[in-house]
Amino acid sequence: MTYLDGLLWTQQNWLEQASSWIDCELHQKDIKRIDSIKQLRVRHWSTVLQIPTSIGNIYFKAVVSELAYEAALSQVLSHQYPQCMPQVLAINGEKGWLLMLDGGMMLQDTLKIEDDIKHWQNLLPCYAKLQQDCTKYLNEFLELGVPDRRLASLPVMFQQLLMDTKTLGLNQPGGLNLLEYQCLQNQANLLVKLCEELATFGIPETLHHGDLHDGNIFICDENYLFFDWGDSSITHPFFSLHSTYDCLKRRFKLAKNSSWFERLGACYLEQWAEYDTKERLQQAFEQAQQLSPIVAALRWLPVLSTMNAIHRNQYMEAVPNLLREFLSIISV
Structure with missing residues (x-):
């Protein structure tokens, strides 16, 4: 058992819910997932998932409710300043979920x-x-x-x-x-x-x-x-x-x-x-x-x-x- 055990992000039920939302958003954008979703990072306050797709890797981020504004803020910034923000594909502002294209290196x-x-x-x-x-x-x-x-x-x-x-x-x-x-x-x-x-x-x-x-x-x-x-x-x-x-x-x-x-x-x-x-x-x-x-x-x-x-x-x-x-x- 590690100090990360018990976090929301490590619960199978949560991972299934997040995966379902991701697949739904990809389907609406005619993007195909070509392999399993990988959890890249787990912190107390957030997690990052990597999704291999037909257009390259796409990334999902979730944060605790206290930081949920990040998703909506990132979407606004991505729209206003596309030259200096990763492209946001979708958000769930209430849950603090964010789906975006690969930002590069x-x-x-x-x-x-x-x-x-x-x-x-x-x-x-x-x-x-x-x-x-x-x-x-x-x-x-x-x-x-x-x-x-x-x-x-x-x-x-x-x-x-x-x-x-x-x-x-x-x-x-x-x-x-x-x-x-x-x-x-x-x-x-x-x-x-x-x-x-x-x-x-x-x-x-x-x-x-x-x-x-x-x-x-x-x-x-x-x-x-x-x-x-x-x-x-x-x-x-x-x-x-x-x-x-x-x-x-x-x-x-x-x-x-x-x-x-x-x-x-x-x-x-x-x-x-x-x-x-x-x-x-x-x-x-x-x-x-x-x-x-x-x-x-x-x-x-x-x-x-x-x-x-x-x-x-x-x-x-x-x-x-x-x-x-x-x-x-x-x-x-």
Whole structure:
């Protein structure tokens, strides 16, 4: 028995229901399944199935109800931005089911040497333009259920998070100790100040991917396709590079002061030049990085809320480590 046993995605009844829906959707589109469906990935919050068909592999994704908005959001983005999204064939918005065409090669499969980081210099401008255009659809995204984590709401969300001592793992192995907890409580006013100051730069809040790393980006016909919007929210756009930088640090063992981060930040910020001067955009970006661990911690809450105690223990350090990162940044 493994810690994944007992999950919905591993139940035969659920797999049969999902397979039936997939076959029905394929039939309506005159696409023939030519082999058995394969379960590629199982997580507490999602699963991915691969379906061999007459037009190539097609992929099905299902998520927990707390993240069900991902299916409808992906469909809207696929329609509005076909050049940078996998093509969505069908969704069941209520169940959080998503059926889509093969997106091509994962970016992570092309990153062999450090110089391959140049891919990010090419794709970050595309992502920034997507974010800017998405400001037109914020109300629609919110109606779909995309979480609202705009700057004005973050201080209250931070206070609510501090009251959730179970998620913080207070005085538990891997969780926050009392000193760390007290330090976070003492930073409540600073967080309000940081949010207010960041808002003064006038950069529009928009769609934030929430998990922008090389496993969630495909390369297809020289286009970069953005996948896996289950951690997305409406908030400040500059938070997005937090997960990107974290991924690059781990993959290539980059130092915090690596010149790559300066280069990637610059090519991303160039796309926001109409909103402010280069110097002020850099100031806003640096301020956003101070707050980004808080937003990253908040994205864990819907997922953790679906887990029992045994499963939650697998991710006990997730939120505490991000809050420790916040304390580390503001103490510099």
